[in-house]
Amino acid sequence: MAFITRTVIIVIACTLLLNACHKTPPAYTPPVHSMPSVDTTRYKGIWYEIASTPLFNDKNCYCYQLSFTDYPNYTLGKITCRENSATGPIDSRTMTAYPVPGTNHSQFKIDYLWPLQFDYWIVYLDKDYQTGITGTPDHRYYWIYAREPQISHKQYKKLLKIAAENGYTQKYLHNYQQCVNGRLVFPVKN
Numbered sequence: 001m002a003f004i005t006r007t008v009i010i011v012i013a014c015t016l017l018l019n020a021c022h023k024t025p026p027a028y029t030p031p032v033h034s035m036p037s038v039d040t041t042r043y044k045g046i047w048y049e050i051a052s053t054p055l056f057n058d059k060n061c062y063c064y065q066l067s068f069t070d071y072p073n074y075t076l077g078k079i080t081c082r083e084n085s086a087t088g089p090i091d092s093r094t095m096t097a098y099p100v101p102g103t104n105h106s107q108f109k110i111d112y113l114w115p116l117q118f119d120y121w122i123v124y125l126d127k128d129y130q131t132g133i134t135g136t137p138d139h140r141y142y143w144i145y146a147r148e149p150q151i152s153h154k155q156y157k158k159l160l161k162i163a164a165e166n167g168y169t170q171k172y173l174h175n176y177q178q179c180v181n182g183r184l185v186f187p188v189k190n
Helices: 002-021 153-165
Strands: 045-052 061-070 075-083 090-099 107-113 116-125 131-135 142-146 178-180 183-185
Touching (some): 061 178, 116 153, 131 153
Antiparallel strands (some): 045 061, 061 075, 131 142, 178 183
């Protein structure tokens, strides 16, 4: 019984701590709109994280990638990054994404840090599935992704504008340096 009580207390404490770490969105924010539908066959594969409002364990990541593998009832996401430098140890995490019925694979429930589950919406994809924005509908977190480790300044500004139209702020946005040919590069080309 003591083990169960201690476990419940730890889970509650962790939940309160994670909520305290959340960024508070502005008083008014426009609603987040997910894509009308997403072709999961085109969405799967490797994406480079260009920028995001980082989770507590992402701030010292370099060469940040996310790969998606599609299964009949869920999508498996594998996050990898290098800790503290381009040659640092590899940090790898897995998340399971369950599509929300009726959203045509544009909204998911994510199991990332058990027992916590969060909403993950695909907010924007360009027509070629080369750049995209994903986020949480409460505006606390969002991610800018691309199929290549660098995007143009023009593409980046366009993605920031789309994010802002969906109520996401740049206040906590963090750009992730990517690895190209064994060296670190800024994810937005000048």
